[in-house]
Structure formats: structure tokens, C-alpha cells
Amino acid sequence: MKKILSFILILTLLFTSGVSVIATDNPSSKEEVVYGLLNLDGSVNNLYVVNIFNEGTITDYGDYSNIRNMTTSKKINQKGEKITVDTKADKFYYQGTLEAKELPWDIAIRYFLDDKEISGTDLAGKSGKLKINMSVNQNTKINSNFFNNYALQISLSLDNKMSSDIKAHNATIAEAGGKKQISYTVLPGNSMDITVTADVQDFEMDAITVNGIKLSLGIDINPDEFTRQILELTDAIKDLDDGASKLLSGLNQLSSGMQTYVNGMKAFNEGIGQLPDSADMLNTGATGLRDGLSELTKQNNSLNEGALAIQQSTFDSVNVKLNQMGLGLPVLTAENYTEILSPIPDLAVIKEQLDGVVKFTQGLKGYTNGVEQLGKGASDLADGTSKFKSSSSEIASSSNELYNAGVELNKGIKDLHKGLATYREGTKKLKNGTSDMDSEINNQIDEVLGSISGSDDKVISFVSDKNTNVSAVQFVLKTDSITLPEVDNSIEQKSVELNFWEKLLDLFGLYK
Numbered sequence: 001m002k003k004i005l006s007f008i009l010i011l012t013l014l015f016t017s018g019v020s021v022i023a024t025d026n027p028s029s030k031e032e033v034v035y036g037l038l039n040l041d042g043s044v045n046n047l048y049v050v051n052i053f054n055e056g057t058i059t060d061y062g063d064y065s066n067i068r069n070m071t072t073s074k075k076i077n078q079k080g081e082k083i084t085v086d087t088k089a090d091k092f093y094y095q096g097t098l099e100a101k102e103l104p105w106d107i108a109i110r111y112f113l114d115d116k117e118i119s120g121t122d123l124a125g126k127s128g129k130l131k132i133n134m135s136v137n138q139n140t141k142i143n144s145n146f147f148n149n150y151a152l153q154i155s156l157s158l159d160n161k162m163s164s165d166i167k168a169h170n171a172t173i174a175e176a177g178g179k180k181q182i183s184y185t186v187l188p189g190n191s192m193d194i195t196v197t198a199d200v201q202d203f204e205m206d207a208i209t210v211n212g213i214k215l216s217l218g219i220d221i222n223p224d225e226f227t228r229q230i231l232e233l234t235d236a237i238k239d240l241d242d243g244a245s246k247l248l249s250g251l252n253q254l255s256s257g258m259q260t261y262v263n264g265m266k267a268f269n270e271g272i273g274q275l276p277d278s279a280d281m282l283n284t285g286a287t288g289l290r291d292g293l294s295e296l297t298k299q300n301n302s303l304n305e306g307a308l309a310i311q312q313s314t315f316d317s318v319n320v321k322l323n324q325m326g327l328g329l330p331v332l333t334a335e336n337y338t339e340i341l342s343p344i345p346d347l348a349v350i351k352e353q354l355d356g357v358v359k360f361t362q363g364l365k366g367y368t369n370g371v372e373q374l375g376k377g378a379s380d381l382a383d384g385t386s387k388f389k390s391s392s393s394e395i396a397s398s399s400n401e402l403y404n405a406g407v408e409l410n411k412g413i414k415d416l417h418k419g420l421a422t423y424r425e426g427t428k429k430l431k432n433g434t435s436d437m438d439s440e441i442n443n444q445i446d447e448v449l450g451s452i453s454g455s456d457d458k459v460i461s462f463v464s465d466k467n468t469n470v471s472a473v474q475f476v477l478k479t480d481s482i483t484l485p486e487v488d489n490s491i492e493q494k495s496v497e498l499n500f501w502e503k504l505l506d507l508f509g510l511y512k
Helices: 002-025 144-149 224-272 279-298 300-324 337-341 345-385 392-433 437-453 500-507
Strands: 030-038 044-061 064-069 077-079 082-098 105-113 116-118 128-138 150-159 163-168 172-176 179-186 192-200 209-214 470-479
Touching: 105 209, 128 150, 144 150, 150 163, 150 192, 163 179, 179 192, 224 300, 224 345, 224 392, 279 300, 279 345, 300 345, 337 345, 345 392
Parallel strands: 030 470
Antiparallel strands: 030 044, 044 082, 064 082, 077 082, 105 116, 105 128, 128 192, 150 179, 150 209, 163 192, 172 179, 209 470
16 A cells, blocks of 8 residues: 555656646747837847746746846846746846857948948047948848848938938928937838938938837738729720721721722723813713712711710720829820820830721821812813813813822821721730739739738747747847037946846946
8 A cells, every 4th residue: 555655746747747848838928129229330239038938937048148037036037048036026027148259131231421431439520421221131140030020110210400400201300309300210021221312511410210019900802803803904905996997997908999990090090181082081081080989088087086985085095094094194194194204114015006907097187188189170170071072181280180189088098007007906906915913913912011010930939949929029129329428527336236227228328
């Protein structure tokens, strides 16, 4: 019985000990605030981490050269990278000084005075034209999760009494207590080069601060509305292309018939000189030709109005779709579209489309003018045939004018054909170029949102991979200030115990 009880006791002790070890080894839930003291050139001087826990038995990991209890006077146990402590405080804070001095970002700051590089320390009290260059790039020695998911807020302030003509491209500049507060935002996964210039007098400057937080904007955009409108546009472009194809086919027939007509007019012009004795027959033919052209001329207004309607419909369709795309362009007309679209390469296909329809309208106008001119020639011919016997030379001249008018008309139709062919080519390219626009827009939306909204990657510890229960990590970085050294006339004061917030202020040299 004693042996059995002893065995049970041993098992109980081993079981209890095993549970305790497992519970103690599990990292506690916490938040990390990384405080970095940077030199004036942006290099790291010291890195501190304030770890924040709820009450209870705390287990944490970190490669610290020194740790400090910021909440109570209780000693914190440190064994290698493992830190343990028991606390009854609702919120428990302890500070650790990191052995490694690496941040996820390589920060470099350079100073120039009157175009000559100068150290930040030597810059204090100087006057001249100041330029500050600051670059922020990825530090590949540190887990890329921080660079790819954390946004940086960079701030520096210049005293208005010491600085003037301040210029900072792409910065937000605000007035705050007699100082210009200059702020930059670096989105996750991005590098940045910053340049600030100013005219300075007896220069001094507060610390440059850099704050980093995990960015997760949670932007949710449904691209269906965009793609629906794009699909409507591509369908309209397809219909426009089909219409242009049919119109070009009809114009091919018209061009072929007009060439036949011109060839016939040429033969007529050559033959009329041989018919001085056939005035009556010629007069009859000329009268019929005049009447026919008169009927043809009556269609001129309808043709011109139809062409203008096609042109206006094309402009209206393009304007509607551009307006739906939200580009903010003014209404396009035949008079202003070239000036508006030429500077926008992405809309070159639309410009080619509009060029084609404008050329079509202009060409058709030339055609109707030619018909009208041809009708006048036919009328002149009919009048001349009555005087053919006495004025055969005048008849020959009128015939020549009629032929020339036919040549001009044929040339106008050919120009119209070229313009419409260009227009058809443009609509075809536009149709082919926009056939998969909806999927391209979806991809572009995803790419843009991904570049500014961060990801939903799990928060990881900056201090140690063993800390697997971290809810938040924040970076608070600051450089030294650029100030003239002060003579220390203060009387040594009796040391006092600082509270938590006073310790934080003292960490950054702000507690007095």
C-alpha cells in the first residue's frame, strides 16, 4: 500500500509539474510599443520596448540587455530570453532595452547648408539656405512583414522665427504654435525620399519623429458597378464598329459607281466636241441630266443632316460613357475634342474614332457640294445645247466644267472613303482594346487597394518569434534635437521615484 501511494504521489507531482511548465512557457497576451532613439543622421542609437500586459502570471520573451518594471516595485525574473513575473495590476508595463539595434526601415538623414553637406550637430546656430534630405527604405535584415504592413507618419517642425520660405514637396504643412509642422505618410511596402528646404537664421530644430502602425483600412469596394458600366460601353463600341463596317461597305459601292460615272463623263466630254451638228439630241440629253441631278441635289440636305446626326450621336455616346467613367472631362464637340483628348494618351483610340466621324461628315459635305456643283454644270449644259449650233465652243467648255465637277466629286468621295476607313480601323481597335476591360479594371482596383490598405496578416512580435500572442505593435521613433548646448547651472536635485508616465517622458528626454 505504501508503494502504491508513493507511486501515485510521484505521478501527481510529475503531472502537476508538467502542467506548470507548459503554462509558464506559453507566452502571455500583450502589446508592444517600440521606442527608438535615433541619431541626427537617422541611425539607431537605442531601442526600447514597452511591453503591456493584463494582470496575472506573465511569460514573455526578448533579447534584452536590461529590463525595468514600470508599474510596480516587484522584481522581474529574467532567464536568457525568458521573462516572467506575477502581477495584480490591471495593466502591467515593463521596459526592455533591446540588444539588437535594427528597425524594419533604413532611415538616412543628410543636411546641407548653402549646398554643402554638414552634420546635424554642426548645424545648430547656423544661418543660410538649408536642405534636409531624408530617405526611408526597407531593411532586409528584419522580417518584411513590418515593412509591407506598417505605415509611417513622419513629422518635423521648423520654428517660424528661425525659418522662412519653407518648401516640402508632397507634405502636409500645418501651423502649430509658431511652428510649421511638416508631415509625410509612407504607405505599407513603399520607400520614400523626402526633401525639405528653407532659409534659416540661428537654426535649431526639434526632434524628427517617426510613428509606425499596422495599416488595415478594411476598404471594401464592389467593382460590379464599374464593370457593368464598362460592359455597356464595350457593347456600344461593338455596335458602333458594326455600323461603321456597314457604312464603309455602302461607301465602297458609292465610290465604285462614282468612278464609273466619272469615266462616262470623260467619254461624254471627249465626244461632245464631235457632235456640233447634233444640238437637239444633245440638248435633250443635257436636259435629262440636269433634271436627274436636280433630283439628286434635293437629297443633299437629308444626306448632310444624316451625317451630322451620326456625328452628334457618336459625340453624345462618347460623352455619356466618359461622364459615367467619372473622368471630369468637359463635353466633347467637333470643335474642342482634339484639344481636350490630345494630351490624354489613354483616350487616343476614342480621339481616332471621333476623327473618323468628323472626316466622314466633312467628306459627305464635299460630296453634296459636288453634286450641287454638278447640277449647276448640267443646267449650264442644258442652256448651252440650245445655242449649240452658234456656240459649239461654249458647249464644249461647259462640258469640260461638268467633267471637272465630276472629278472633284469623285475625289471627295475617295477622301470620304479614306476617312471612313480610318474611322472603321479606329472602331475596330477600340473594340479589340476594350474587349476585356472589365477584368483589367478589377485587377487594377485590387492592385490599388492592396497598395494602400495593408493586409490582414497576423500581428507578429518585433521582439521575439516566441511571442505568439501579440495583439498590437507600434513604433515610436525620434531623432535628437538640433540645439545649441546650454550651460548647466542647475543645482543637483534629490532623486525621486518617477511614476509610469514620468518614466516615459524621461525615456525621451522630455521629463524635467
